Amino acid sequence: MRCRGRVDAGLALLEEVKERRPVFLAEGYRAAHRTHEARVTALRASDEARQRGEKAVVAQASLVFAGAAALEPAATNEALEAYRDASDTATRLGMRPLLAHCYLGLGRLYRRTSEQRKAREHLTTALSMYREMNMRFWLAQAETETIELK
16 A cells, blocks of 8 residues: 555646656556556657657557557557567667566567467567566566466
8 A cells, every 4th residue: 555655645746747748647657557547648748759759659658558548458559569679769869778678568468369489579579688687676576477477
């Protein structure tokens, strides 16, 4: 219950800045498993960032949208498309941490859809990238996902 209060308090703070940085609010909704709100807010963030020419924010919003869509079994194809969009942009812009997050998300998604070979490929790439960038927290997340494949 203590964690729930922190999520609610965090979302309240994010809602205060939603006009300036809606992608952060979208991520908060995704973390709270409020998938519909996360997806709608991520789309809005993406549209606004596109209008301003903020390609990095578009990529981040696509990643958040993908993560939220991946939580809904009926939205698997939308999640895959959004992960691909985010990873394409991250690759073009040299956003290696975001690209690693895309691989982790795809690995998780494929694991849930029983495509174990694809899950292993994406998780292995995420592991390698996190290790190279010394992103220990995310490396542990990817390791946990890989262990659950076995």
